[in-house]
Amino acid sequence: MSDPGLAALTATELLAGYRERRFTPVEVLQDVEALIDAGEPELSAFYVREPEVARTQAAASARRWAEGRPEGIIDGVPITLKENIATAGTPTPSGTAALADNPPHTEDGPVAVHVKRAGGVRLGKTTMPDYGMLSAGVSSLHGITRNPWNPAWTSGGSSSGSATAAAAGFGPLHAGSDIGGSVRLPAGWTALASLKPTWSIIPVDPPYLGRVIGPLARSVEDVALSMAVFAQPDAQGRDYTHTTSEQDWASVWERPLRDEDLRGVRIGVHVDAGGGLPTEPAIAAAVEAAAAVFAQAGATVERIEPFCSQELLTLVDRFLRLRSWADIKALPRDRRAKVLPYIREWTLGAADMSGIEAMEAYHGTVRLRAATHAATHGFDAVLSPVAPNGAAPAEWHAPTNDPDTALEHIGYTLPYNLSEQPAATVNAGFDESGRPIGLQIAGHRFQDVQVLRLARWYEQARPSSAVPAWPWGGRRD
Template identity: 50%
Template sequence: MTASLHTLSATELLAGYRRRAFSPVEVLRDVLTQIERWEPALDATYLLRPEAALAEARASEERWLRRRPTGALDGVPVTIKDNIATQGDPTPLGTRATPLAPALADAPPVARVREAGAVFISKTTMPDYGMLSSGLSTFHRITRNPWDLSRTPGGSSAGAGAACAAGYGPLHLGTDIGGSIRLPAGWCGIVGFKPSLGRVPIDPPFMGRAAGPMTRTVDDAALLMQVLSAPDARDSMNLPPQRIDWAATWKKPKPLRGLRVGLLLDAGCGLPVAPPIRSAIEDAARRFEAEGAVITPLAPFMTPAMLAGLDHFWRMRSLVDLSGLTENARDSVLPCIRTWAESAGAMSGADVYQAYAQTHATRVATNQAMQGLDFLLSPTAPCGPAAFDWPSPTNDPLRGLEHIGFTVPFNMGEQPAISVNAGYDDDGLPIGLQIAGQRFDDLGVLQVARAFERMRAPQRAWPEPPAA
């Protein structure tokens, strides 16, 4: 049994601790062995500290022996994305341009998982400033996809996606402002949940930015949401406290009969949907329909102008950030990001305003598209993962966001959205199904995603580390 502990879900680990079938120390040792086997090929971790993690696991083991666990995640291994601050550690944001000053406090998601007793294994990698859907970074080594080491895991939660698929424990924390949880989840075959804006407090908050779980099962995502959704005053966008029975995800199966479910197969902008991806999402819709859901095909509601506006507004935001750096620091940022940001240099004030206005246009269009629906199905991404050393699927810095047409609307609209594996392409790579719901119906999205887990086709075995 010890050899397979790293494959167990968080809910299975907690049940095993309660039965005294194994201990947090045994689990952590097996997870660390799995990391040792994979990490030379993946490069998914940052600040991996085995001895510190073992000390936390031993403390958890003692609590379980006394049958006094400290919280809902006591003894469960967790990783945390680079850009989510951990007290005393530098937060490089994936780039050599960031001064390595220690963080003064844990960010809200970290504080919550520590309070719940989780064992902190490592931080995980991300690209420079989180502005790429890849593991390309000037600070970290390039992170790869465990399903195919020649491919990217996606980003910007690159290390979290790769680590989860590779079995670096069951719980991983990512962030998402345009798809940065869901895109790597889709390309790594895992579950990635972007909650409603403000459901999970984050510091610093920003329009559309969310922190959320990256796990192998929907149950584990719901378990982590139970902890992450506690309020924190540091987030000015934090939703009012609300009692949500997150355990209903697995305790109360959600009937699909009668649910009004939209099917979106054309984002209206960006890259076209690859045929194997379209087929997988159509198959998912048929499975929903067979369970009694009412499927309504949707016309695209995003436009090229909306995506371009978001793109150009973020270019200007990044240009302002880069302008505040020293020349040496600026030169250390990835060239593709500098090219992208510096292209905004000629924008006028009116140009910036018009670009920003597209964020509101996207929000309005997304909310209008969701009217009359309970949930919406779409591809997570229109394409499969790019080459491991490409910054994005187009490999063009001025066309770097053409794959986020399905994910970014729900950041601007603030709806919860999840990616769940829906099948595999001709190369055996995972295909993500995105399920979005109405604003604030985070629990409903999780329940529907769990229902899909039960009715989808059998899943392939998780990838194994390359032979030594």
């Protein structure tokens, strides 16, 4: 890639530079756009680029900073939004060619409103796979989104474009969405920090069981900064599930945890999800090593038994198949034919489900929620892999590339969507082929700040061999 210049800086570093008048939002945008121009043809992170919007917003921000009156806490910081986050003038086709002619939205969704009010410079909308139901960047509408660490690898999904943009330096802040791992899995496979927040604290339009909007960034500080923007009420009240959560996001960067703060903290750790794919040895070893770093600082680290199971994973898979089959079945036959064949085949697994079977599948989500709560309630945080496997080939639809086992890799992430608990990610190492290994740190509901403080502590305490060599393309040994 070309010299990233100012695009290599994090959001917090950009804001410091604006305050000290070392550079302006216009200069930053120029470097970010140059990087996008160089990398986007191969990586395909964007569904829609909005250069005129970004330049107008950057110029307005530059004027505000020159006058000493920044508008919000990310004034002048470049940011992208996932395709399914509504913005006025742009459609949301859910990543599928079947909905390519959806009409544009007439107003911004809640998170887009918050970003604008906070002064963010919107670069555009990022890609996702069909209906957001793949942990891969393969889409019948967008083609293939690739991993900046190695374009032969997937960036994951469904926040595929968000992760690719973040890891490639296409701005420091990125908003994705997550219903079973769609923020954390791509973050883990691209060496990013992320957070699946407590369900309902960020307004989502429309809301759905387990679905959240969450940030991806190159540092935990920037994830916390994003949460300070995203986790605010929607003035229009479009998310009827929204819960106001007053959390001190600034404490993540203003009052970071010290080693002595870890004394007495109770940490659970597991490297066996209990169902789905077995955990690759290098991934298990990296998580065990991360747990040892916490123990060396004084935390009490205990191994916990798996609380997911193959039965529960299969039931939730059937529930999600049925949900997506309902969407696809409602399409006219000619549109249905445009849906990614892999997705069509996956959803057909639910086409003949009876009402009783549908209820059993739904009850599987409730049982997994109960199991997750029971296993984790006695700990301050729980460490695990983000995924049992490293990044798959970019052309694959899932780590197994088989619709019959499409969700076998979400045994670590899915439980926290159903239990509504926050779960952060941070890079914990690399396997022999150089693929990033993500560490997941989960906590109690509405303890998002504590989860991020622990993630930031580990980000600073991890060995140099686990630190991504930003910008983009190596590890620090």
